[in-house]
Amino acid sequence: MMNLSRYFVTTPIFYVNAAPHIGHVYSAVLADALHRWHKLKHPADATVFSTGTDEHGLKIQQAAAASNQSPGDFCAANRDKFQQAFRAANIEYTHFVSTSATAHRERVQHAWRCLQERGLLRKGVYAGWYCTSDETFLTESQLRPHTFSDGSSGFVSIESGHRVHWMEEDNYLFPLAQFQDDLKKWIATGPITPPLFNGIVEQWLQERQLPELSVSRSSARLKWGIDVPDDPQQKIYVWLDALLNYLTVIGYPGDQQRWRAFWPADVQVIGKDILKFHAIYWPAFLLALGLQPPRRILCHSHWLVDHQKMSKSLGNVVDPNDCLRRFTVDGFRYFLLREGVPHSDNNYSEEKVISYLNTELANTLGNLLNRCTSTSVNRKQTFPAPPPDAALTDADRTLLTDIHALPQTVAEHFEAFHIYKAIDAVMHTLREVNAYVQDTAPWTLAKSGVEGDQDRLEVMLFVALEALRVAGVLLGPVTPGLGETVLGKLGCGGTRLEVDGGGCGLVGGRGR
Incomplete structure (x- = not known):
């Protein structure tokens, strides 16, 4: 049952390796409309509507180097683009998270220590196919062979099409399988909407035992990230760092009375491309910390342009700032929410x-x-x-x-x-x-x-x-x-x- 004295809605935090596109603005407008609706019904409630930017990881490190900027300067410039786009779209968030901020870093390190004290992190050799673009390891069943433009052969992710590389290194590992039964019980309550996506997660959990999850990266390879406490040779995995923003934004682990009043989140808005991270990794991390998973996850589909996938090579990437200027703020918001349906891809x-x-x-x-x-x-x-x-x-x-x-x-x-x-x-x-x-x-x-x-x-x-x-x-x-x-x-x-x-x-x- 929703707590009627508190309300907490989130968007994903958006990766700052590129400028915001229509999908980012759609997520934010969707969450903004839900937040405004709740305030319309319950104006006396204390509410948090959080959004923000995900600023660590190898992709950021490489993109900053390619633009001849420091990672910090690169993130600040792109963070500003997201904030400008959200202001232009009349998105009234209450909190904006930046994962490179000192407060977030310290709170993530606290969560790491909690997991360590509970015996849920072990150091070992991790080997597998790693996708830098997606910041994740993939199994062989998630890959397909591919011949690249330079004539070389290799593998790419079936889902994203991004290239993968074989990688072996010492990492800290998290026992996902230890929480598999609890995840099955949670997903059986239907917390993910539309039901299509709840069924996908249910199938993932039934198909096989969840593997150990690598939750750190070598500092020799990844320099732009949060240090593992007491082990500067390792950086905390960007997805553990990023997902914890939903707790750090409400003050975790400080004033428990305050942040516990807002957790679990009432609605977490995400795109379908990050469903696995939010529907398996995130609730597992929460359970490991002794916390409840979110009440609801609203998973939406992607935006196509004239029925084609957006890509820079096709030159069909929609600039939301241009749309807001041409069609007015309310006009473009109206279109996104009128045409947007969570259960299937939408067409711009x-x-x-x-x-x-x-x-x-x-x-x-x-x-x-x-x-x-x-x-x-x-x-x-x-x-x-x-x-x-x-x-x-x-x-x-x-x-x-x-x-x-x-x-x-x-x-x-x-x-x-x-x-x-x-x-x-x-x-x-x-x-x-x-x-x-x-x-x-x-x-x-x-x-x-x-x-x-x-x-x-x-x-x-x-x-x-x-x-x-x-x-x-x-x-x-x-x-x-x-x-x-x-x-x-x-x-x-x-x-x-x-x-x-x-x-x-x-x-x-x-x-x-």
């Missing part, structure tokens, strides 16, 4: 973005707002009082019932992490209201001198403006700027979502 196309903005935001929402707040129709520039039941037609009642049921419908979709369905529900209702307004023809009623037409106009305005008020609140987590604009134009800035007895509805805020 400019035509689709423009279609959503024109058809739904401009026509369905924008035109309705403009029609019903224009001085030619709403001459008093007021939000009419709720009409008496006797003044309502069957069409009025049906629409008002749909409008007042919308907060609960949207809440159910958000709780199931189906934000695209929540958006569709709002737009479906607004389309119904547009048809209702078209049939009622308020521009004709406003000019009419026939008795009763002005009363009919007031009823219609109430129904339409009520729909816009509800939509403005419910779309707030998706398009925060647009939500404020709608409510401001209606004079309904005080509207809030109220949860009562498992249901929810809107209270207050009908304005001027």
Whole structure:
């Protein structure tokens, strides 16, 4: 059961070997919408929404050298690009983690000592196929032969396509298999959504015994990382370092009362390419430290561009900063959450973005707002009082019932992490209201001198403006700027979502 006095949502921390792309911004916007939704429902709660950058490892070391920068300077420059992109996308995180920060390093070293004291780390020779790009060892079943551009032969990862090298060195090893039964019990509760990904992890755990995991690297090879305590010849494995950010960001191991109030995390948003690390390694590390795994992991799929994988060689990498400038902040956020479905890869196309903005935001929402707040129709520039039941037609009642049921419908979709369905529900209702307004023809009623037409106009305005008020609140987590604009134009800035007895509805805020 979710702790209603505390809420903790995370994104992955993003690797700073390159500038942010659409997938990074999607993860952050997804987490931001969930965070904003929770604050809408429970404004008094203490919340943490963390994101950040993963700044250690051989990839960073090599990328910094290639750019003739120190690793620290290289990380700082790329960290700034992520922070700028997230600010541009109106992502209101509460905490930003940098794994090269002193506080994080010291807290990771504390966790290492805890694992060591529990007898869960041993030093031994580790041999296997290592993928530098993916920062992980792979089994032979995860490889395929490949001929490279220079004519040499070797192996690449089946999943990522990145080259692997055989490596043998002294490392510290962690006994994953010791926690396999506990991981099976945890995964049987269905903590990963969509269920497709929970099933994948369940299959991994059933297929074979988990191997020992190498959790350090030789300092002779990896110089940019966190030193293993009392053994400067070894650096802590970048994934152990990175995953621990979810604890270090809430103060682990300091004030236990504070950080334990937030752990376990309520939702951890990740991409499917890092599922293994978050669904097997991470809960195993937590169990080893005597802590619970996260309550939920929301795993989303990748973004394609015109149905092709993004790559620099194809020249089709989408720059999120360019999209935010061209399509507006709310417009691009709307597209990402409207088109993005966690269970399958999503497709970016400019035509689709423009279609959503024109058809739904401009026509369905924008035109309705403009029609019903224009001085030619709403001459008093007021939000009419709720009409008496006797003044309502069957069409009025049906629409008002749909409008007042919308907060609960949207809440159910958000709780199931189906934000695209929540958006569709709002737009479906607004389309119904547009048809209702078209049939009622308020521009004709406003000019009419026939008795009763002005009363009919007031009823219609109430129904339409009520729909816009509800939509403005419910779309707030998706398009925060647009939500404020709608409510401001209606004079309904005080509207809030109220949860009562498992249901929810809107209270207050009908304005001027």
